[in-house]
Amino acid sequence: MKSKSVLQDVPVYQPGKPLEEVKQEYGLDQVIKLASNENPFGCSPKVWESLNVERDFFAIYPEGEAPLLRRELAARLDIGPEWLLFGNGSDEVVQMLARTFLEPGQESVMADITFPRYKTQVLIEGCKAVEVPLKNGVHDLEGMATAINEKTRIVWICNPNNPTGTIIDAEELAAFMEKVPEHVLVVLDEAYEEYVTDPAYPDSLSLVKKDPRVVVLRTFSKIYGLAAFRIGYGVMDPSLVAEMNRVREPFNANRLAQRAARAALDDPSFVDRCRQENRRGIEEFERQLKEWGLSYFPSQGNFLLLDTGRPAQDVFQCLLSKGIIVRSGAALGYPTHIRVTVGTPEQNRVFLAQLAVCLGKPAPIR
Ligand SMILES: Cc1ncc(COP(=O)(O)O)c(C=O)c1O
CATH class of the missing domain: 3.40.640.10 (Type I PLP-dependent aspartate aminotransferase-like (Major domain))
Structure with a gap:
């Protein structure tokens, strides 16, 4: 059966990598998913x-x-x-x-x-x-x-x-x-x-x-x-x-x-708390990226698109092997960027520490 001709140009949605799959593939106990702009604090x-x-x-x-x-x-x-x-x-x-x-x-x-x-x-x-x-x-x-x-x-x-x-x-x-x-x-x-x-x-x-x-x-x-x-x-x-x-x-x-x-x-207090935590997370990311001399887009969302200065896919893979799932800019039209969702303070700390390892940058100072 042939589908509607216009569908030939329609891409199939590519989901982020599932947590369980990453755990198994890399033999990890803990995986942090910062790929889909979800709320790291769950819900109320x-x-x-x-x-x-x-x-x-x-x-x-x-x-x-x-x-x-x-x-x-x-x-x-x-x-x-x-x-x-x-x-x-x-x-x-x-x-x-x-x-x-x-x-x-x-x-x-x-x-x-x-x-x-x-x-x-x-x-x-x-x-x-x-x-x-x-x-x-x-x-x-x-x-x-x-x-x-x-x-x-x-x-x-x-x-x-x-x-x-x-x-x-x-x-x-x-x-x-x-x-x-x-x-x-x-x-x-x-x-x-x-x-x-x-x-x-x-x-x-x-x-x-x-x-x-x-x-x-x-x-x-x-x-x-x-x-x-x-x-x-x-x-x-x-x-x-x-x-x-x-x-x-x-x-x-x-x-x-x-x-x-x-x-x-x-x-509403749950929402207020999430907004404040998110802003703190964005500011922490921005501070560290400036310190490393990396550029990023100023974000009002719960994610940040940052330029790693390397092929995004390599950085994505490196982070993945350390149990952190981000979105590779390669799939988004930014071949050297990654998009990272702001996580909990602990997840943000782990992300920055591992990003430093992947990019050969000095460890973050907190
Ligand atoms: C800009 C934008 N619009 C809409 C959506 C879809 O959200 P949902 O269908 O979960 O309400 C998303 C999800 O990531 C989004 O980033």
């Missing part, structure tokens, strides 16, 4: 307690509209509940956006290099992905505005950008929006929003409320530590939600995920 203990409540309902389909989570989240975001759309991870919201709004032959603008799911979904819909190179690791909004034409339907802005961690600020975004024509949707993917500490970061929710061209994506997979549950959401004009509900699977946000997300929202 309130989530564990909350899940018990669902025990009696495993045989019952979830409510796809997630009414309770919708109400609670809407109140926290100060928007109407009808402005929300939930997905099986924000990955699925990306997919639904492409499904709903792209027709074959249309175009979609995104950065090169950015989160790869935008391109994948655009290609699956038989559309052209117009990729505008980053400038110093930052979205080139001028270049992206110039790339928009009458065929363009969606522009994707990953803010902070994965894998560089850089942001575009409120002023830059406002200037960009002035150049965007009426027929184009601008999707602001804010998967790492809760980690951002830069005050110049845009207030995207106010933007959504006054501009129906704007869609904001967020997730419970990152700072809330619920990646395994698969739950993310989009905030957008209710007319867009109504259209997307035509393509949404009836039970796409599962019962446990909805319950876990509600419990996670109930523990």
Whole structure:
């Protein structure tokens, strides 16, 4: 059986190496995974307690509209509940956006290099992905505005950008929006929003409320530590939600995920602590990299893309043999960089110590 012809250009997602496989391969007891921008502190203990409540309902389909989570989240975001759309991870919201709004032959603008799911979904819909190179690791909004034409339907802005961690600020975004024509949707993917500490970061929710061209994506997979549950959401004009509900699977946000997300929202101090720990971790990485004379992109996410000055694959392998899994820049379009997720203070210490060994640098001073 031959698949749709457009699928020939669609890459298969390459997951990071699984922990157990690395342990076996290298005969290690301890492996630290800093490859997928997950929360090293897990999730709020309130989530564990909350899940018990669902025990009696495993045989019952979830409510796809997630009414309770919708109400609670809407109140926290100060928007109407009808402005929300939930997905099986924000990955699925990306997919639904492409499904709903792209027709074959249309175009979609995104950065090169950015989160790869935008391109994948655009290609699956038989559309052209117009990729505008980053400038110093930052979205080139001028270049992206110039790339928009009458065929363009969606522009994707990953803010902070994965894998560089850089942001575009409120002023830059406002200037960009002035150049965007009426027929184009601008999707602001804010998967790492809760980690951002830069005050110049845009207030995207106010933007959504006054501009129906704007869609904001967020997730419970990152700072809330619920990646395994698969739950993310989009905030957008209710007319867009109504259209997307035509393509949404009836039970796409599962019962446990909805319950876990509600419990996670109930523990803002966990989120605050993770944000603070993350910032400390980023600052520690930055201090050490400066000391070693290595460059990196300034990150507002929970990861850092740093230039090792060597083939990324060699550094990746060296760290792997020492029980540390990072993301090789080779797979991300940065052949001498690695992307490392900020871990716990102990994991960060081990990472820096082993990176020093792999790169032949002096041991970190703490
Ligand atoms: C920028 C960005 N958007 C979206 C996602 C998808 O997150 P999820 O589907 O787990 O909500 C990720 C995951 O790494 C990401 O980095």
